[in-house]
Amino acid sequence: MFPFSLYVLYYIQARHFGYNDYELIDRYEKDLPGVDIFVCTADPEIEPPTMVINTVLSMMAYDYPPEKLSVYLSDDGGSDLTFYAMLEASRFSKHWLPFCKNFKIQPRSPEAYFRTALEPLDDPNKAEEWLFVKVNIVDFMASFFNS
Numbered sequence: 336m337f338p339f340s341l342y343v344l345y346y347i348q349a350r351h352f353g354y355n356d357y358e359l360i361d362r363y364e365k366d367l368p369g370v371d372i373f374v375c376t377a378d379p380e381i382e383p384p385t386m387v388i389n390t391v392l393s394m395m396a397y398d399y400p401p402e403k404l405s406v407y408l409s410d411d412g413g414s415d416l417t418f419y420a421m422l423e424a425s426r427f428s429k430h431w432l433p434f435c436k437n438f439k440i441q442p443r444s445p446e447a448y449f450r451t452a453l454e455p456l457d458d459p460n461k462a463e464e465w466l467f468v469k470v471n472i473v474d475f476m477a478s479f480f481n482s
Contacts, residue, residue: 369403377411384420385476389444391421395428396435396443427475434468437461445472 372394376382387408394406410417427445435443438461442448449469455461 372406375409379414379416384417388420388424389446393444396432430468
């Protein structure tokens with residue numbers, strides 16, 4: 336079990352950090368185990384919901400078979416703000432996850448990506464999709480700062 340766990344970590348690391356050695360990964364992709372990721376939070380003042388949601392969205396965007404990846408949010412404080420942030424994030428993820436796959440973006444945290452990324456000017460269709468997702472994340476983040 337331990338060597339296989341190391342392989343899963345290697346797989347995530349290779350896909351997340353863009354290593355070029357995909358032959359081993361592609362060969363065993365169908366044999367990869369299910370992975371559960373738990374993100375824990377307790378206090379929305381110490382751990383702002385935008386930070387928690389960026390973490391959850393980046394975990395969901397891992398280049399790992401989606402049917403084998405589960406991401407859970409445990410809110411020990413039972414915050415309404417975190418609950419509604421997660422609800423909005425689930426709506427935003429319908430745009431963010433395909434966007435990550437189509438653009439092969441790094442980093443996969445929306446806030447970190449749009450803080451450093453430049454608009455793709457070479458393809459008008461990509462530029463339009465990029466702007467649509469950026470406007471959605473800016474609106475999404477602004478809704479928490481104005482609450």
